[in-house]
Amino acid sequence: MNNELTPINQANYGEVISIIEHARENAFRSVNREFISMYRDIGTDVSEKVINDAWGKAIVKDFSEFIKSRFAGIQGFSASNIWRMRQY
Numbered sequence: 001m002n003n004e005l006t007p008i009n010q011a012n013y014g015e016v017i018s019i020i021e022h023a024r025e026n027a028f029r030s031v032n033r034e035f036i037s038m039y040r041d042i043g044t045d046v047s048e049k050v051i052n053d054a055w056g057k058a059i060v061k062d063f064s065e066f067i068k069s070r071f072a073g074i075q076g077f078s079a080s081n082i083w084r085m086r087q088y
Contacts, residue, residue, distance in 0.1 A: 043085030050086065 046063075049055040055063075061079040068077060 043087045047086045
């Protein structure tokens with residue numbers, strides 16, 4: 001049996017390829033939407049803590065280190081990025 005894809009086979013698989021590509025695009029959009037929501041929620045929480053609980057640079061830095069230790073390999077949660085997430 002020949003496992004090579006011929007142009008005829010590729011044409012027959014077009015609908016399946018379209019389904020896969022559409023699902024992947026939807027998954028990427030969903031993930032991005034969740035990340036944006038997460039950043040907004042974190043920013044709101046940090047903003048409230050800055051106002052109500054007197055959070056400052058030292059606490060936000062500690063918070064950043066806590067997140068990084070809790071979720072190994074996570075990126076985007078440096079103290080400066082957390083400050084950028086704040087809601088004004």
